[in-house]
Amino acid sequence: MKKQIGLGMVLLLTCCFCIGFLFSNICTLYAAEKAPTGQSQKVTPAPDKQVEKLDFKPLPELRIKTHKPLVREKKLDLKCSIKAFYDQARTKPVTGGIYHVYTAPLPKLIYFDVIVENEGSTDTAPGFQTIIRFDPPSPQPDQTFNKFIPDLGPGESYVFQFYGPPLSPIPSKVLKTMAKVDFTNAVKEDVETNNQCSYQVTFQP
Numbered sequence: 038m039k040k041q042i043g044l045g046m047v048l049l050l051t052c053c054f055c056i057g058f059l060f061s062n063i064c065t066l067y068a069a070e071k072a073p074t075g076q077s078q079k080v081t082p083a084p085d086k087q088v089e090k091l092d093f094k095p096l097p098e099l100r101i102k103t104h105k106p107l108v109r110e111k112k113l114d115l116k117c118s119i120k121a122f123y124d125q126a127r128t129k130p131v132t133g134g135i136y137h138v139y140t141a142p143l144p145k146l147i148y149f150d151v152i153v154e155n156e157g158s159t160d161t162a163p164g165f166q167t168i169i170r171f172d173p174p175s176p177q178p179d180q181t182f183n184k185f186i187p188d189l190g191p192g193e194s195y196v197f198q199f200y201g202p203p204l205s206p207i208p209s210k211v212l213k214t215m216a217k218v219d220f221t222n223a224v225k226e227d228v229e230t231n232n233q234c235s236y237q238v239t240f241q242p
Contacts, residue, residue, distance in 0.1 A: 091171055091180040093149075093201035096125075098184075101194040113157040114228045115189070117167070117218045119236035122148040125200065131238060138206040139242045147238070151197040151216045155189040157227065162188040165219040169197060172213040173204060204240045212238045 121131035123141055125148055136147055151169050155161055164187040171180045186195050204210040218232040226232075 089173070089177055089204060091173055091177070091201065093171055093180055093199045095182065096148075096198035096200060098198065099194075099196040101196060102190075102192060113159045113161065113224065113226050114155070114231070115161070115165075115218050115224065115226055116154050116156060116231040117216050117234040118152045118154075119214050119216060119234055120150045120152070121214075121236060121238055122150070124148065134237050134239055136203055136238050136240050137242070138203050138240055141203065145203060146200050147203050149199045149214055149236075151199070151214075151234075153186060153189065153195045153197075153216075153218050155191060155193050158191045160188055160190050161186070161224050163223075164188055165223045166221055167197070167216060167218050168220050169199075169214070169216045171199075171201075172215065174210050206240045206242045209239055209241050212240065214238070 120127075121136070123129040123131065123136075123146075125146075127148065127150070129142070131147070138145060151167075153167060164185060167184045167186060169182045169184060173179065182197075182199075184197055189195055204212055213235060214237075215235040216233070219226075220232075222229075
């Protein structure tokens with residue numbers, strides 16, 4: 038008789054424990070469902086979109102005396118142009134405005150020449166300033182250089198050289214390079230309409 042009572046007590050205690058465990062879980066689930074939105078789950082914010090930063094660096098500037106015939110009817114005339122290359126030796130130009138990143142030679146860099154020419158027959162002394170800007174897609178910040186040319190004789194060219202890593206090609210990105218010669222109008226030219234130039238490069242795989 039005592040054994041039967043003891044067995045019954047064990048079974049009763051086991052049932053009470055199971056019922057209590059189930060009731061506790063049900064209450065927990067019910068409380069989670071009734072909790073205000075935003076408190077029942079922790080939401081992890083999405084990471085910010087990575088923004089590439091331009092890192093162009095200048096190389097030594099070049100002064101070149103050209104041998105092409107001067108435009109004698111122009112006493113003073115400044116103009117600019119921009120070229121791009123795969124290599125520092127300037128043996129492999131970027132053609133068609135397309136830079137192929139995956140097949141570019143190592144180290145994978147792009148080189149720019151900003152060429153300022155005096156096509157007139159008069160020296161530009163005392164000097165003038167030139168602004169050069171590398172403008173990537175938004176929201177990437179641009180990179181600007183302010184350069185001073187002390188003087189430029191008839192038929193002379195001044196070459197500003199820059200180099201830097203290419204932009205990511207996936208997806209394809211466009212980099213605009215712009216220059217404005219004598220933007221403060223320190224030099225009085227016969228022609229003032231050819232003082233700006235630009236060059237656009239698309240980076241592809």
